[in-house]
Amino acid sequence: xxxxxxxxxxxxxxxxxxxxxxxxxxxxxxxxxxxxxxxxxxxxxxxxxxxxxxxxxxxxxxxxxxxxxxxxxxxxxxxxxxxxxxxxxxxxxxxxxxxxxxxxxxxxxxxxxxxxxxxxxxxxxxxxxxxxxxxxxxxxxxxxxxxxxxxxxxxxxxxxxxxxxxxxxxxxxxxxxxxxxxxxxxxxxxxxxxxxxxxxxxxx
Numbered sequence: 311x312x313x314x315x316x317x318x319x320x321x322x323x324x325x326x327x328x329x330x331x332x333x334x335x336x337x338x339x340x341x342x343x344x345x346x347x348x349x350x351x352x353x354x355x356x357x358x359x360x361x362x363x364x365x366x367x368x369x370x371x372x373x374x375x376x377x378x379x380x381x382x383x384x385x386x387x388x389x390x391x392x393x394x395x396x397x398x399x400x401x402x403x404x405x406x407x408x409x410x411x412x413x414x415x416x417x418x419x420x421x422x423x424x425x426x427x428x429x430x431x432x433x434x435x436x437x438x439x440x441x442x443x444x445x446x447x448x449x450x451x452x453x454x455x456x457x458x459x460x461x462x463x464x465x466x467x468x469x470x471x472x473x474x475x476x477x478x479x480x481x482x483x484x485x486x487x488x489x490x491x492x493x494x495x496x497x498x499x500x501x502x503x504x505x506x507x508x509x510x511x512x513x514x
Contacts, residue, residue, distance in 0.1 A: 327437060
């Protein structure tokens, strides 16, 4: 559901903001690209600091490629009236590694559950329309250890196959953590194994 195939996923690369108003209430939607639950928690804390007088900070996020890591909260709104419609918009675009926070300033008039669902859904949809959806390759993480004399050859393979470098320590003995596009895994591992004195380990 979250991938066009086993090799790619869809996400957003830039943050976006949109505002929806209904009978005096203001719904401020912020869409963020995220990589971890920790990052989602920090963004929520930041939102509460920036909008201390808001009545609600409702959120939804989805992370990872199997679709199993997600969260939605109503933050005091009636059950199912905020988090669910926010997550519904993220899912309708088949996005992952995406978080939306909708901050509500209460306008004095109760909107009822249908009104709230519409407001949270609309604010989220507007924010997600303002940021381009990007397709990215799913990457498998590997730890490489090798002798410094091999570093040029290793880096050549990493560049050639568009692997991303997640961490590197280049000393006498080098450590490199890379993300290999899943479609090229066999080729990359084969090429690396041809090198002298290299240890290749999949991240657990």
